[in-house]
Amino acid sequence: MSTRERVRFGGRSARIQEAVHQAVKDLSARTPRADLTIPMIAAKAGVTPSTIYRRWGDLAELLSDVAVSRLRPIADPADCGSQEADLAAWTEQFMEEMSSDACRGMIRDACANPNDTKQCCGFIQDQLQVIVERAEARGEKPFDLERAMDQIVAPIMYRILFSAKPLDIPYSRQLVADFLK
Amino acid sequence: MSTRERVRFGGRSARIQEAVHQAVKDLSARTPRADLTIPMIAAKAGVTPSTIYRRWGDLAELLSDVAVSRLRPIADPADCGSQEADLAAWTEQFMEEMSSDACRGMIRDACANPNDTKQCCGFIQDQLQVIVERAEARGEKPFDLERAMDQIVAPIMYRILFSAKPLDIPYSRQLVADFLK
DNA sequence: CACACTAAAGCAAATTATTTGCATTAGAAG
DNA sequence: CTTCTAATGCAAATAATTTGCTTTAGTGTG
Known part of the structure; x- marks a missing residue:
């Protein structure tokens, strides 16, 4: 009762x-x-x-729900020994995974529902948070999470949704380099 | 015939x-x-x-079509005398307009259709292009359009779609300052 | 201007999707 | 084991979508 x-x-x-x-x-x-x-x-x-x-x-909500559960990361970012290497590896893998046609479609589906988009955003932030905490444990100066979302994640998502521009390894390296500069 | x-x-x-x-x-x-x-x-x-x-x-396509036609800018960016001032003013106004609930909804609608999102992207790029050309005419060193899309437009769109973070004037100034730095 | 041509719109019947009230099933709590 | 009820199933009622055919109204030609 x-x-x-x-x-x-x-x-x-x-x-x-x-x-x-x-x-x-x-x-x-x-x-x-x-x-x-x-x-x-x-x-x-x-x-x-x-x-x-x-x-x-309705269908939009179902597809959005499925999309979010599929966009949830399975594992923590790989530990490559340094914050810079972790971030570079994570960015490359994130870009590669998210730019497939299947993922693009799922992201579009998730966009229909404000709650689901916030959840996706949270997944990504959690991943970066792991890299930051690992850096702190190593005694490195951690990067700013919000700036990383703005300068690395946002440009990637923008290209996936709005643009036809390429999402390749050179671009990934450029984003990370500009961010760490 | x-x-x-x-x-x-x-x-x-x-x-x-x-x-x-x-x-x-x-x-x-x-x-x-x-x-x-x-x-x-x-x-x-x-x-x-x-x-x-x-x-x-279907409904999604109709709403997407209407959204794009409403997201098309009416006028060129205001001429404020210098490239920096033009960009600051444009960013502030863009952020203000796009973050309204009505615009958020339209952007979500537009996201459903790849062609329409590319068109939106084009509108924005055209606006920035006007600022660049004006700067060139004045003899200023023009900024890089792609970097502006990545560092100014993308973070704003990302926050509109995926995040609950504020879109206010301090944030607009920070984006522009970081970009011009 | 009249005429022929046809893309686009209207209409209505057929199909399909969605909603809803009620009956049934199967977790959860005592 | 029994009771309670959220979640599902079922089927009838409603609403949306598709489709074949007809009509309307731009467009181009003489």
């Missing part, structure tokens, strides 16, 4: 969420984004469409 | 496009984004829904 408004996390709910997410991943690999429908996803997941409508509301 | 695959620009087509765009603007000012529907927009515009489906495809 003490737990009002409780939400159920484990069990069937979790299984269905997993099945629906998986169905979205499977289908979006084979189907153009504009052809995806909720009844199609529901069928693939072995679930009734109304379940999806009630839990997610 | 020489004009194959011709498209009609003026006349009725233009009137209907205008009516539909206006209907979207009117409705989106009063209606939460998630409640907008094509039949609703069609009724407001005095048009049949199938006209909208055939011309725009």
Whole structure:
């Protein structure tokens, strides 16, 4: 009685969420984004469409939710021995991963939902925070997190969403070099 | 006979496009984004829904199209006498305009469509290009356009889309100062 | 200006997606 | 084991989307 408004996390709910997410991943690999429908996803997941409508509301929210869970990093940034090397390696890998067509699409999907975009932003900041803390532990002078978001992450995301300009290793090195200068 | 695959620009087509765009603007000012529907927009515009489906495809594309036309700048950047002053004034005004809730929504809409995002990017670049050309005419050493996109425009757009951080005049001054440094 | 041509719009029927009320299932708590 | 109820399933009702065909109105020609 003490737990009002409780939400159920484990069990069937979790299984269905997993099945629906998986169905979205499977289908979006084979189907153009504009052809995806909720009844199609529901069928693939072995679930009734109304379940999806009630839990997610509409297709944009579902896709945004799936996108965020896929954009969450799996591991901490690699430890390369120094802050500069960590940052260079992380930037290169981040740029490489995020600029794939699949990732571009997911980022566009995530953009539709303000909450989800903030979460993505948080993931990235957490990754950089790990690099900063590691630098502090080594006794290095840590870089400023906000400036890194502005000068490294923002230009990459801007090119992914708005521009046709290349996202390659020279560009990655230039961003890091300009930032550390 | 020489004009194959011709498209009609003026006349009725233009009137209907205008009516539909206006209907979207009117409705989106009063209606939460998630409640907008094509039949609703069609009724407001005095048009049949199938006209909208055939011309725009779906709601996301229509909203994206309207967003881009609204994000197109009306005038050239103000001439403040020097490149630095022009850039400072432009950045301040750009940030102010783009960070309104209405603009945030339009930018999210535009993000859904790769072509439209590139167009937006082009508008902004054209504005900065005007400042650069003016500087050249004055005999000033012009700044690098790509660096300006990376270090001024990108951080602003990133905060608008992904972050909850403030977009205020001190931040605008900081971006410009860091860039010109 | 009249005429032919046809892109774009209208209309309405057919299809498909979404919403909703009620019945059922299966976690969670006692 | 039993009770409680959030979450799902099901199916009917509603709403959106697609589509074939008709009509309207720019465009170009004589």
